Amino acid sequence: MIKFSEIKKSLWVSLWFMFLTFPVMVIRVNTIENVIEWRWENMIFIGVGSFLFSFVWRYLLKQKEYGLKRAEEGGDIRPSLAQRILRDRKIFAPALTVVGIFALLFPYVFSLYQTNIMISALIFVMLGLGLNIVVGLAGLLDLGYVAFYAVGAYAYALLNYHFGLSFWILLPVGGALGMLFGILLGFPVLRLRGDYLAIVTLGFGEIIRLILENWNEFSFGPSGISNIPRPSFFGMSLSVHDSTIFIYYIMIALCIFTIFVVNRLQDSRIGRAWIALREDEVACQAMGIDKAKTKLTAFALGATWAGMGGVMFAAKTTFVNPASFTIWESIIILCIVVLGGMGSVVGVIIGALILILLPEYLRAFSEYRMLMFGILLVVMMVFRPGGIVSDVRRIYKFEGSGGAGKDA
Amino acid sequence: MDYFLELFLGGLTRGSIYALIALGYTMVYGIIELINFAHGEIYMIGAFTALIVISVLTMMGMNTIAILVIAGFIAVIYSCAYGYTVEKIAYKPLRRAPRLSALISAIGMSLFLQNYVLLAQTSDFLPFPNLIPDFTFMEPYAHIISSAEVVILITTTIVMILLTVLIKFTKMGKAMRATSQDKDMARLVGIDVDRVISVTFVLGSATAAIGGVLIASHVGMINFYIGFIAGIKAFVAAVLGGIGSIPGAVLGSFVLGWTESFATGYVSSDYEDVFAFVFLVLILIFRPAGILGRTEKHTV
Structure with a gap:
């Protein structure tokens, strides 16, 4: 009662x-x-x-x-439902197959409009996974992530406009430019800790946007660049319908590639170093980890995905202007990582799909979108800091003869 | 020379407004080591409340001075109430959580408050009536400094003095200083730490609200977004002066105000916001502790 x-x-x-x-x-x-x-x-x-x-x-x-x-009190922490599903191969493998088949058949089952929405969602999956490296694994709160996204998008738009380079050349170039800017930003902020870092990265994002908006000779100002070509298929240019489907498959391939790389990174030496850095900077240094190098690689690798995401965005919309790269985009990507679960790949994918697809289908509530995101950030932090699918900590248990100390 | 003086005084006014907001950041940071992202929004809510009260009272036909006093008073009360509530909802449950969590929660709160005002009121810029009268004795100097600017400077000075007295000489101020040095120790000697934190938020919100009302009536326009940029800049000022230090916040605000004023006056006004950020990055590279800040030692 x-x-x-x-x-x-x-x-x-x-x-x-x-x-x-x-x-x-x-x-x-x-x-x-x-x-x-x-x-x-x-x-x-x-x-x-x-x-x-x-x-x-x-x-x-x-x-x-x-x-x-x-x-x-040391009681066993029961793994959540999501974690148990992920661990159980009997459920996980068939589920993965079903998701895979669904993803492959999607453009043929649903309309072009739906496919377009799905492409944006997939771009955000990629951005989320990229930011996950920086925020989730290395614990560096980056609020200017959208700057690298803008770098990628403008790289495609401008290099194509001036030099006529094709999508396939510029996709890696966009990624590389993103990485370069990641390192450029990384250097000055190496010495900063959590909160300062958040503000400086936020400032960096705003600087990039303001430059794009004001430097007319370089970026064509607020009116942006239009008529960016869509990717070609072995030299053939495709109709709008076909090229949308083509972009969809490129995105699927890129996402699988991202997931593969992030998964491998997580268990690598550098991935462990990131997690150590997130947990405690001082202790991490004492263990002989090069802090500067670890931070820089986190920034650079995170920014690479944003750069490629930007190229995909420009190719999909065929138009870029500074209005697409405001601080709120950074915060949406942050929401994706936080909602999904910092550090967890599956969580970030689910987070991106929920946060991008739900507002699209609940158009009636679209005004409330940012309000809801705000509430979501607070509520998640207060009640479930780990996110929907929280990252599973590796636990090593000593299973020798009895009598071993409980406190490991 | 007149142009220089105009820019100098303009920078001083700008700086004193930043100072009123930066004080809240620096006090909160000094006590719980959290960047209160929602602080700029508190300032915006203060300005909005004042505008609403002013409009209602004007239609009831009160005289200007009475309106100014009542509106300012109500704006301060409401800002304090919001500051208090925000702390209780978004930060108190996270006292023991990692700092990243509290920071994300603060960003969420800021996002929420902006959109709350946007949805409940309007997204348009609203004209804010100019309540500060033009003094006749100021007329000979009108080309370099306006009456409104004089009022802003005087108010800021009074608020600073009051705040310094409060922190240096009252029992609550002593408790605040103790809490900022060591929370656990403060609790051991019988200080109600939760109450001290609440008081800090309330004080910071009050100064932010005063800043909000002053700047709104000086600029003459407000919308739901004013808090965000002002908040970021005030934070830059606080970091510049050395976050956690109250004189530092004031000094940093003036330095930032002058930088912006001279940079936009002599260089270009297109990049007004860029200067603040570039400045921030430079300070953090060369002197991360700020002008008056102490370097902390970090332990495991």
């Missing part, structure tokens, strides 16, 4: 929020026509909503504390 004191507490919460949201939610001023609009119904929604929500909030907090206490 819900106790009386709980109800009283929630009542106070609801009153507090009614007070808090009163000016912004209830009154709307039209300063041009000098009319005030009173929206009392909003106050009722807020009151009832926060009353109910405060119960949920307290319940979840209690659950979390209970979980933490159990973990502290």
Whole structure:
């Protein structure tokens, strides 16, 4: 039963929020026509909503504390449902086959419009996996990731415009330029820790966008570059319909390649070094890991995927302008990584598909998209910092003769 | 020479506004080592609340000075309430979590508050009435400094002095300094750390709200996005001066204000925001602790 004191507490919460949201939610001023609009119904929604929500909030907090206490007492942490599915080959292998067949047949089953949406989702899968290297594995919060995406997109657009180079040459070039910029940004921020890094990378992203917007001779300013060619198929140019399907398959191939590389990286020497760096910088250095090199490779490799994603984006939309590369894109990519689970490849893929596809199909709620992303970031951090599919920590158990110490 | 003086005073005004916002960043950082990304949004909400109150009161037909005082007062109260609530929801449950989590939560809060105002009010720029009257005795100097700028400078100075007194000489200030040095030790000697943190957020929000009302009536336009850029720049100022240090935040704000003012006056106004960021990157490379900051030692 819900106790009386709980109800009283929630009542106070609801009153507090009614007070808090009163000016912004209830009154709307039209300063041009000098009319005030009173929206009392909003106050009722807020009151009832926060009353109910405060119960949920307290319940979840209690659950979390209970979980933490159990973990502290040394009880086995039960792997979540998602982790158990991933570990069980009997479920995992057939599921992978089904997903693979679905992905291959997608453009023939669904319309061109759906295929286009899927291409954007796949671009974000790639960006998410790239950022996952920087944020998830190496623990460096990069808020200017979109800058590398812009570098890739503009690399394709400008080099094609001036020199007529083709998509296939520029795809690796875009990746390489992304990597170069990653290193360029990496150098000055090597000495910085978490929070400073976030701000400097954010600043870097904004600098790139402002330069693209203001330097008209170089980037054609806010109007951008249009008529970027789509990729050709062995020298043949394709119709819009065919080339969309072609881009879709290129994206699938690139995603598989990304997943393969990220998976291999994770278990490599450098991947272990990233994880060590994320856990503790000082301890990591004491273990003889070169901090500068580790950070730079994280930035460079993360940026490479963004560069290639940018080339794909330019090829898909055939038009680039600075408005596509605002700080909010960086934050959406960050949301993907956080929601999916920092450090977990499967999680990031699921996160990207959810965050990009859901808003597309829930057009009616599109205004609320960023609001929801904000709530999502806070709620995930408070209640489930590991994300949907949290990264499984490797645990080595000593299974020798009995009597071995419990504390490893 | 007049142009130089105009830019100098313009930079000073700009700097004092940044200082009012930067104080909140630096105080919060000093105590819980978190960049409160939502701080710029608190400033924006302060300005919006003031605008709403002003519009309602103007239609009721009050005189200007009374409106200014009431609107400022209500804006400060609401900003404090928002600052307090944001801390309780997004940061308090994360006290013991890794710093990255708290930072992401702060970004989420900032995103939420922006869109909350966007959806509940409007995305357009709203005209903000100029409430500060033109003083007659200021007329001979009107070509270099406006009355509004004088009011901003005076208000900022008063707020700074009050804040310094509060932190240096009151019991709460002592508790704040103790908490920022060592939270666990502070708790051991009987300081209610949660309360100190709440008070810090409330104080920071109050100064941000004052800044919000002043700048809004000086510039004459507000929308839901003003908090973001102002917040970032104020943060740059705080880092420049040495984050965690209150005189540092003020000094850093003035340096940033002058840099921007002179750079846009003599070089180009297209890249106004770029200067701040380039400046930030340079400081962090050459003097990561800031002008007045101490270098910390990091242990495992």
